[in-house]
Amino acid sequence: MAFTFAAFCYMLALLLTAALIFFAIWHIIAFDELKTDYKNPIDQCNTLNPTVERVKKIKRVKIAIKLVLPEYLIHFFFCVMFFCAAEWLTLCLNLPLLAYHVWRYMSRPVMSCPGLYDPTTIMNADILAYCQKEGWCKLAFYLLSFFYYLYG
Amino acid sequence: MWWQPFPNLSQLSAALGGLSGVPELEVETLRPVNLVQERNLLPPGPWSRTFRCTLTSIPQTQALLNKARLPLGLLLHPFRDLQQLPVITSNTIVRCRTCRTYINPFVTFLDQRRWKCNLCYRVNDVPDEFMYNPVTRSYGEPHRRPEVQNSTVEFIASSDYMLRPPQPAVYLFVLDVSHNAVESGYLKYFCDSLLENLDKLPGNGRCRVGFLTFDSTIHFYNLQNGLSQPQMLVVSDIHDVFIPSHDNLMVNLKESKELVKELLAALPSMFAHTRESQSALGPALQAAFKLMTPTGGRVSVFQTQLPTLGAGLLQSREDPNQRSSTKAVQHLGPATDFYKKLALDCSGQQIGVDLFLLSSQYSDLSSLACMSKFSAGSVFYYPSFHHVHNPAQLEKFQRDLERYLTRKIGFEAVMRIRCTKGLSIHTFHGNLFVRSTDMLSLANVNPDSAFAVQMSIEDSLADSSLACFQAALLYTSSKGKRRIRVHTLCLPVVTQLSEVYAGADVQAITCLLANMAIDRSVSSGLPDARDALVNAVVDLVGAYRTSVSNLQQNGLVLPSAMRLFPLYILALLKQKALRTGTSTRLDERVFAMCQFKTEPLPQLMRLMHPDLYRLDTISDQGALHLNDVIVPQPQLLHLSSERLSRDGTFLLDCGSVLFVWVGRACSDVFLRDVLGVHDYASLPPSMNHIPELDTPLSERIRAFLDWLQENRAFSCPLHVIRYFRLPTTHYVIRFLSSPYIKQTNKNIVSFNQSSVVHRL
Numbered sequence: 009m010a011f012t013f014a015a016f017c018y019m020l021a022l023l024l025t026a027a028l029i030f031f032a033i034w035h036i037i038a039f040d041e042l043k044t045d046y047k048n049p050i051d052q053c054n055t056l057n058p059t060v061e062r063v064k065k066i067k068r069v070k071i072a073i074k075l076v077l078p079e080y081l082i083h084f085f086f087c088v089m090f091f092c093a094a095e096w097l098t099l100c101l102n103l104p105l106l107a108y109h110v111w112r113y114m115s116r117p118v119m120s121c122p123g124l125y126d127p128t129t130i131m132n133a134d135i136l137a138y139c140q141k142e143g144w145c146k147l148a149f150y151l152l153s154f155f156y157y158l159y160g
Numbered sequence: 161m162w163w164q165p166f167p168n169l170s171q172l173s174a175a176l177g178g179l180s181g182v183p184e185l186e187v188e189t190l191r192p193v194n195l196v197q198e199r200n201l202l203p204p205g206p207w208s209r210t211f212r213c214t215l216t217s218i219p220q221t222q223a224l225l226n227k228a229r230l231p232l233g234l235l236l237h238p239f240r241d242l243q244q245l246p247v248i249t250s251n252t253i254v255r256c257r258t259c260r261t262y263i264n265p266f267v268t269f270l271d272q273r274r275w276k277c278n279l280c281y282r283v284n285d286v287p288d289e290f291m292y293n294p295v296t297r298s299y300g301e302p303h304r305r306p307e308v309q310n311s312t313v314e315f316i317a318s319s320d321y322m323l324r325p326p327q328p329a330v331y332l333f334v335l336d337v338s339h340n341a342v343e344s345g346y347l348k349y350f351c352d353s354l355l356e357n358l359d360k361l362p363g364n365g366r367c368r369v370g371f372l373t374f375d376s377t378i379h380f381y382n383l384q385n386g387l388s389q390p391q392m393l394v395v396s397d398i399h400d401v402f403i404p405s406h407d408n409l410m411v412n413l414k415e416s417k418e419l420v421k422e423l424l425a426a427l428p429s430m431f432a433h434t435r436e437s438q439s440a441l442g443p444a445l446q447a448a449f450k451l452m453t454p455t456g457g458r459v460s461v462f463q464t465q466l467p468t469l470g471a472g473l474l475q476s477r478e479d480p481n482q483r484s485s486t487k488a489v490q491h492l493g494p495a496t497d498f499y500k501k502l503a504l505d506c507s508g509q510q511i512g513v514d515l516f517l518l519s520s521q522y523s524d525l526s527s528l529a530c531m532s533k534f535s536a537g538s539v540f541y542y543p544s545f546h547h548v549h550n551p552a553q554l555e556k557f558q559r560d561l562e563r564y565l566t567r568k569i570g571f572e573a574v575m576r577i578r579c580t581k582g583l584s585i586h587t588f589h590g591n592l593f594v595r596s597t598d599m600l601s602l603a604n605v606n607p608d609s610a611f612a613v614q615m616s617i618e619d620s621l622a623d624s625s626l627a628c629f630q631a632a633l634l635y636t637s638s639k640g641k642r643r644i645r646v647h648t649l650c651l652p653v654v655t656q657l658s659e660v661y662a663g664a665d666v667q668a669i670t671c672l673l674a675n676m677a678i679d680r681s682v683s684s685g686l687p688d689a690r691d692a693l694v695n696a697v698v699d700l701v702g703a704y705r706t707s708v709s710n711l712q713q714n715g716l717v718l719p720s721a722m723r724l725f726p727l728y729i730l731a732l733l734k735q736k737a738l739r740t741g742t743s744t745r746l747d748e749r750v751f752a753m754c755q756f757k758t759e760p761l762p763q764l765m766r767l768m769h770p771d772l773y774r775l776d777t778i779s780d781q782g783a784l785h786l787n788d789v790i791v792p793q794p795q796l797l798h799l800s801s802e803r804l805s806r807d808g809t810f811l812l813d814c815g816s817v818l819f820v821w822v823g824r825a826c827s828d829v830f831l832r833d834v835l836g837v838h839d840y841a842s843l844p845p846s847m848n849h850i851p852e853l854d855t856p857l858s859e860r861i862r863a864f865l866d867w868l869q870e871n872r873a874f875s876c877p878l879h880v881i882r883y884f885r886l887p888t889t890h891y892v893i894r895f896l897s898s899p900y901i902k903q904t905n906k907n908i909v910s911f912n913q914s915s916v917v918h919r920l
Contacts, residue, residue: 042596043597127504128500128504128534128593128594131588131594131595131596131597132586132587132594133584133585133586133587133597133616134586134587
């Protein structure tokens with residue numbers, strides 16, 4: 009098997025998609041935890057600041073922020089790679105998601121740090137439901153692309 | 161069932177709707193009303209003031225709710241000042257095992273030993289202690305205990321309900337002392353008011369106070385007991401604020417009272433000649449946060465200009481030419497999230513931040529108000545405040561401050577709203593922080609804030625004929641006692657659309673729509689929000705016409721319970737918060753929006769649709785007898801200029817101000833007996849109180865006015881105005897323009913008919 013740049017791209021994409029799937033699952037779990045809000049928050053907080061009155065939700069939202077940018081950057085990196093490898097079909101499949109990411113980032117609430125989720129409005133059931141749906145859709149998309157890269 | 165609250169449904173409906181089983185009245189609420197023909201429309205009432213639902217008959221399914229085109233929500237005022245409050249001091253607080261609902265009057269006792277929860281239908285055991293009734297000293301009748309007889313109770317919470325020992329009352333006052341602040345002159349009046357009310361601050365021997373002043377630097381005051389005079393410590397590094405001394409800045413009020421009084425007496429003169437024009441509000445708030453973190457408490461911030469220095473500095477964003485624009489209003493949202501983040505941090509440390517904005521120019525209230533919105537504080541705004549040039553605002557400031565300093569307060573509070581299985585709450589309105597799907601974190605609770613929630617029906621309510629709601633507020637009182645105040649509301653579930661309409665509460669619906677419109681105007685623009693409000697009326701008329709009304713009548717037909725709905729929505733569209741086309745300053749608009757989100761319902765309704773009474777024909781018929789005083793109850797008049805006549809005197813109650821309008825041909829007897837003047841021409845141009853004369857008419861009128869003032873939290877000024885006399889022009893304009901007093905029914909109907917016809 010000749011080791012072309014395209015094949016190399018696909019293999020790297022495969023590995024990184026695994027990471028993206030992990031992020032998507034983490035995303036879903038984080039929002040599910042927010043929704044159900046476990047009854048003993050003491051077990052939830054194991055790192056900094058064990059004061060029980062600390063708002064757990066803000067911490068989880070910060071985690072979400074840490075998830076969001078790497079995910080977008082990784083996906084952007086994919087698109088650049090496929091562009092360099094001249095794999096147009098794969099690139100076209102990923103472009104809608106890239107456009108969606110850009111739109112989502114542009115229309116985020118006013119914030120000083122890079123991030124998408126505002127702790128004050130996130131408990132609003134409409135927004136929470138939207139974020140959960142987004143998580144599931146992304147998981148499905150990443151799984152499909154994982155298998156596509158595997159067999160492509 | 162051994163014992164049930166309401167054995168049959170009609171009893172429940174009767175008890176709730178005040179219909180008392182009178183058939184004529186029941187028919188009344190179902191009768192459709194044609195607005196073109198009806199000229200005398202009075203608001204319905206009276207309703208509960210603590211807990212109101214927009215639909216007093218809950219539809220069984222979400223589909224039925226959608227067909228009715230009405231929003232479903234609750235408006236609650238949980239910490240309202242109450243005359244009578246049963247306080248339960250038992251060791252065990254009986255709660256359902258699964259859903260943790262407190263026992264309430266609407267549970268069902270299966271037999272003497274078991275009770276069934278009305279929210280999740282689980283059967284629980286009655287603990288032994290509950291079988292004994294301390295009030296009647298009898299055994300074996302758990303359904304006679306006070307928790308089961310009253311829908312609003314207060315429990316004394318045990319240590320299971322405390323995450324930390326109850327905190328003492330801690331108050332910090334953060335004062336702006338820049339040149340602008342000294343010019344406006346508020347400092348002297350604040351210090352006087354606080355000196356007067358120092359003993360009435362809620363708290364016990366553990367109460368603590370502190371003071372912080374700031375301009376371009378931050379000043380702390382060492383008030384340690386034992387010092388000969390207060391010491392000022394200045395921190396000028398505003399980019400890295402630190403607390404100079406740890407124990408002496410927040411001091412015990414009882415021990416250091418003399419020093420506090422000395423400081424308050426000296427403060428106004430200390431900064432009288434300052435030349436500092438910058439204001440470092442952000443760093444001052446960071447310092448306040450650091451000071452209050454160990455305990456939590458209340459921070460009262462007094463600001464007179466835009467913050468220009470340090471973190472959280474703001475730019476002037478308002479464009480004066482856009483004030484009367486009919487297009488979308490810009491800059492209704494915050495410019496920076498510094499204040500929101502600060503409020504969230506404060507909320508986490510149980511610190512509530514209240515803002516008093518006393519500025520004469522644009523101060524970006526939309527960003528500053530965030531500090532109170534999410535830390536459960538209150539916002540007070542005095543536009544164009546000046547101690548000499550604007551005595552009306554000064555008086556308002558003094559009255560508000562007196563109420564603010566002496567009203568009840570609760571610390572480190574959380575509130576949980578539970579509903580029957582099948583209903584769920586999805587949006588919250590008010591100054592609070594939503595910590596989880598049904599738990600609200602309120603750093604401070606005060607008796608003048610109200611909240612609203614929107615609900616949806618997730619599952620069909622087919623297996624129950626009653627829907628119950630419970631709001632439980634867990635707080636620490638100012639004396640350091642942990643209490644739980646529980647309010648329960650029970651409403652019938654109906655399957656017919658006509659019954660849903662018969663039970664609609666038009667005032668609650670209007671206020672909930674106002675909250676929703678304000679959210680919409682911040683997210684998608686003001687014209688959008690206004691259209692949504694008009695659509696609400698149009699949709700209702702359309703839905704009623706197609707579904708219930710069989711008669712092909714021309715005109716605007718509405719269910720009787722909703723007869724005032726178009727008028728209320730029209731009134732809402734003319735409020736400062738939502739109006740376009742009239743010049744409105746951005747800060748005033750934002751403050752009006754904040755008011756709509758936090759004021760209790762009766763106050764909001766008076767603001768939108770004032771009460772009109774006729775005073776010269778006041779009599780003792782139907783008067784109330786309270787504490788040896790006879791309070792006459794004049795009839796409420798339909799709010800229309802048709803009801804005003806030149807030979808009478810009318811009172812307009814606008815919620816925050818009272819107008820007494822004297823007609824030109826008013827009888828001389830009235831003028832002499834009540835107002836103390838010989839004839840109409842000798843009425844002074846600006847008269848602010850009714851003189852105390854010894855005539856029966858004067859006594860009745862003063863008793864009525866005093867009764868109106870007592871029933872509201874913040875006392876309001878009174879203005880006596882005449883018919884078109886020039887010096888009082890601005891009051892006359894307010895009188896004639898504010899309450900749609902010129903609005904006759906025809907105008908409303910034609911407005912709505914045109915929009916209805918256009919859309920149908």
